[in-house]
Amino acid sequence: MASAELKNIMNEAIARELKVSIQYMFQHIMIKGKRARFIGSELRAIAIAEMLHAEKIAERLVYLGEIPTTTPKPVDITGTEMEIIQKDIDEEASAIELYKRIIKMANDEGDSTTRLLFEQILAEEELHHQTFQTLLGE
Numbered sequence: 095m096a097s098a099e100l101k102n103i104m105n106e107a108i109a110r111e112l113k114v115s116i117q118y119m120f121q122h123i124m125i126k127g128k129r130a131r132f133i134g135s136e137l138r139a140i141a142i143a144e145m146l147h148a149e150k151i152a153e154r155l156v157y158l159g160e161i162p163t164t165t166p167k168p169v170d171i172t173g174t175e176m177e178i179i180q181k182d183i184d185e186e187a188s189a190i191e192l193y194k195r196i197i198k199m200a201n202d203e204g205d206s207t208t209r210l211l212f213e214q215i216l217a218e219e220e221l222h223h224q225t226f227q228t229l230l231g232e
């Protein structure tokens with residue numbers, strides 16, 4: 095079975111997924127300006143994807159005998175359009191880094207199901223990262 099360290103870091107992943115799900119959804123609700131419709135719909139779609147990540151990780155954690163957290167990391171919806179997109183780029187970059195660590199840990203522990211789950215989620219986080227970079231115009 096998975097180590098306590100792996101289960102703890104998976105709970106950290108859930109807390110972050112819950113955070114970004116709320117953050118992106120409320121950025122979508124509150125965003126103003128000329129590009130608000132377009133950016134808002136991207137934010138909304140990604141917010142829903144992040145909630146589905148939280149669901150999948152929580153399901154796996156329950157299977158591993160751990161109670162999943164329901165507490166998000168602190169949500170931040172402040173800033174101008176460009177500032178919020180930059181924050182979201184940073185969120186995706188740190189998710190990518192965290193999930194690479196989890197994939198390595200799961201692999202080292204011979205937990206191929208957890209490894210595969212996070213490989214699938216990682217691929218989506220890389221697309222989110224790219225989408226936000228495009229929205230910023232980079």
Ligand SMILES: [Fe+2]
Nearest residue numbers: 111143144147
């Ligand atoms: Fe995610």
Ligand SMILES: [Fe+2]
Nearest residue numbers: 186218219222
């Ligand atoms: Fe993401």
